Amino acid sequence: MSRFIDELKRTHRCGELRPSDIGREVVLFGWVAHRRDFGGCIFIDLRDRTGLAQIVFDPTYQVPAEVARMAGATGELAPQAALEASHRLAEQVRREWVLGIRGVVIHRGEGNVNPKLPTGEVEVRVVEAEVFNRAETPPFALEDSINTDEEVRLQYRYLDLRRAPLQRTLELRHRMNQATRAYLSQEGCLELETPVLCKYTPGGARNFLVPSRLSLGKFYALAESPQLFKQLFMVAGFDRYFQIVKCFRDEDLRLDRQPEFTQIDVELSFCNQDEVFALMEGLLFRIFEETGVADLRALYPEGRFPRMSFADSMDRFGNDKPDLRFGLELCDLTDLVIAENGGGIPLLQGVAEKFASGEYRREMPAAIVKALVIPAAAGFSRPQLEAFEKGLREIKGFAGLARAKVGEGGVWTQSPFAKHVTEAFRTAVHAALGAKEGDVVCFQVGKPAVVNAAMSKLRLDVGKAMKLIPEFGHGGVWKLLWVVNPPLFDYDDETGRYEPAHHAFTRPVDEHVPWLDSDPGRVLCYRYDLVLNGFEIGGGSIRLHDPEVQQKVFSVLGIEEAAAKQMFGFVLDALRSGAPPPGGIAIGMDRLAMLLSGAATLREVIPFPKTNQGVDMMSGAPVAIEARQLEELGIRSIVAEGGNETR
């Protein structure tokens, strides 16, 4: 039996105390953040999730008569005896011990106020105290700002989570969740649940598999998203659905990817793209508003986010998630190279000739030429410029970056192109790029995918180096946009086949449907991504509901009717049973939380995240399972104890 739990009860949270509480008797519970022992007087910073309160143990303190008289105030000891006992207790106390204290709120006195704390004007004179629990010395300081290795922090995640920054982040997520539920519910969406244990379907992300004990030798897949089920809700007539849902993907991880993550999943019947956008724009306004992160309405007073075509985004930024917080746009010089027949530069002449001969098609080019101008104002040294190129080598297929410094009178220096380039071409390039003397022009020639990947990374690297964007976080700037109408299919060089760029149920742009037969690579679709500061925070599509077009899409993908039935049979059947035209979207809750909180990685906004290798440093999951237990599931492992394959 604890007097503090059973009789006294907590009256305030530590971070709540203010001068208006002066004279009150309070009961606080919390953790010892700091202890400052002066022999006589002992100060302790008591911490809970709301903040710190300074509590003072002073054996000479005279307990005011009115406090001593308060109901239940004395306990078993006389007030003065309780005071002395609590001082002796405070001498033993160490950081992270868990205490309950009863005392009187007083003003700290002139000169003793700590302006750094919200509670800094007051302190609590302790009359009575109880140690709920001792604590081992933590392996790292539980302070707001630490630079302890993440590996250690993840191992003791429950301690890391005791720190204020992470507590604030998780509270932010709570508000995001609440705002989402309130808003979408108010917009007529029903919060409905979908299975986590699903049927495995090939294609897309790798699934985590779960063996079935009741059907030996068979497996469930953990849902990589509620995609198919949410469409079935539409078929069933639920009209508008949402869910804050965990998704699972067994793919390699990045700072913005975890094997299990949370989506705000939405699906609407009878909708077009504009309605999906409007609903999501409203959601984002609401989330920003209720988290107090920024006044998004002031930034987008028309109430909508800008839109950019996928083609434009690739053209100007080299990727499908442009970071609009800074300029440094890319410039496609392919047409100029063709017009100037390579401008005297042998490498470019080769490209121009292939276009001239018809070997390369301009609308689906096998090679492009792109440039980025690094302004003279950036003042990079030659080694710094070379470091940018080095950073691009990790991109598969990257063949090298050509540079030219614009010298006096526009002449190129420090460049392999300098001695070949014609003046006409140079002048035209400068005009196209807006390059001036002292600027450095970077070129890249090659396959569009490689050039775009490299140039988009170059743009970001240069932007960071020029301090146009911070290395991590948002820099207080919020640039949202929709990237719309990407190609319906990706062409796979290796298999020589088309694959769905999104999924097989995305609706093609109506005017492009005839190209499904003739030129599938050119077919664009009603897919959209929501991009915030260079991160894809959401994506979705308008779904195909025309069985004829669906059939054509399958045939482009080389999916026979039987195979389609095998893979998606229940969905195809459902779509023939009276399906409304639906569309939907999913917002990456973790990524959004990461950006809103200014966190550097997804791990900082997930309570118990996994490492890059998908390992939970705290529990050690995943772990090996005993052969006997596998036997029950009809499984035999071919991996030895140490983790190596045995054959």
Add this chain to the structure above:
RNA sequence: GGGGUGGUAGUUAAGUCGGUUAUAACGCCGGCCUGUCACGCCGGAGGCCGCGGGUUCGAGUCCCGUCCACCCCGCCA
């Protein structure tokens, strides 16, 4: 699968050209201290230098392998 960075007291780091007993700060332990709030002062303990092998009279340092973490490419509709 590939490329890069890192791994030294509990934590964060230093450790030169391979050379004596591996440093420092913080934390921890003991002592002193009644107005601190990163309290202060005095004293002390604390090391598988990630792990395994090799070179060498001698390895934290050089070589090979390996494990772990982080960042990136591939991959992730």
